[in-house]
Amino acid sequence: MSPATPELISPRSPRVQAARRLAKRNFRGKERLFLAEGPQAVREAAGHRTGAAATLVELFTTLEAAERYADIVGAARDAGARVHLAAEQVIADISTTVTPQGLVGVCRFLDTPFEEVLAARPRLVALLANVRDPGNAGTVLRCADAAGAEAVVLTDASVDVYNPKAVRASVGSLFHLPVAVGVPVEQAVEGLRDAGVRVLAADGAGDRDLDDELDKGTMGGPTAWVFGNEAWGLPEETRALTDAVVRVPIHGKAESLNLATAAAVCLYASARAQRASGGCRSVTGN
Secondary structure (H helix, E strand, O other), X not given: OOOOOOEEOOOOOHHHHHHHHOOOHHHHHHHOEEEEEOHHXXXXXXXXXEOOEEOEEEEEEOHHHHHHOHHHHHHHHHOOOEEEEEOHHHHHHHOOOOOOOOEEEEEEOOOOOHHHHHHOOOOEEEEEOOOOOHHHHHHHHHHHHHOOOOEEEEEOOOOOOOOHXXXXXXXXXXXXOOEEEEEOXXXXXXXXXXXXXXXXXXXXXXXXXXXXXXXXXXXXXXXXXXXXXXXXXXXXXXXXXXXXXEEOOOOOOOXXXXXXXXXXXXXXXXXXXXXXXXXXXXXXXX
């Protein structure tokens, strides 16, 4: 760390207080800023740009973390972020985790307008409708990234993707692919279908079986998967909007799959079918 870098000793510092407020949704929305905690998220944020501007605008780090993650601190500085050397208590006050890792970044919102998602003609999309748990939202985003999806869309009834728990659960994937937020489910389904995307609802009570769909060769085209609420799934009116309602088969004695696991199965099924038809990049290759 440069000796000129100020040490923020007091949690009452205006910079610290401004960062701490970003744990609340209304302040995030007002400032269009959010927190990214830990080395993986901060590393990804430092390398990301929101339009012409760097996404990472500020970094708080303990001396120990600055020494351990010198490459990340250097990348933050190269991105133009203000870097503050902070006492451990300051990091604890800003962080929303039980055991902070010594790095907390302040980032600009990076969501993509839904119209831009459609203009890119995506072949694989995850659409989160009424997903309320931030950990689940972040995990589905991570699964979509891993499966090679081109976008994630959150409806206006879903959780805030900038919730600190959602950001952590995405493990950096929030910075990897376009994310559209606040889209009414009807608009999302209609827009995707108009863009040539087949819209499938993932539901345990679906009248179509995922294995059967794969065997019939219907999964190779552009596809959007709609995932519903953790507790009650998708309402009938949402299922009725889609092209088909598909269930993941349960071959053992488990009662059901949780949201993130079902999402991973569905997204990878589509990714594999699309690779087989030559229409999607490999999710295991470069």
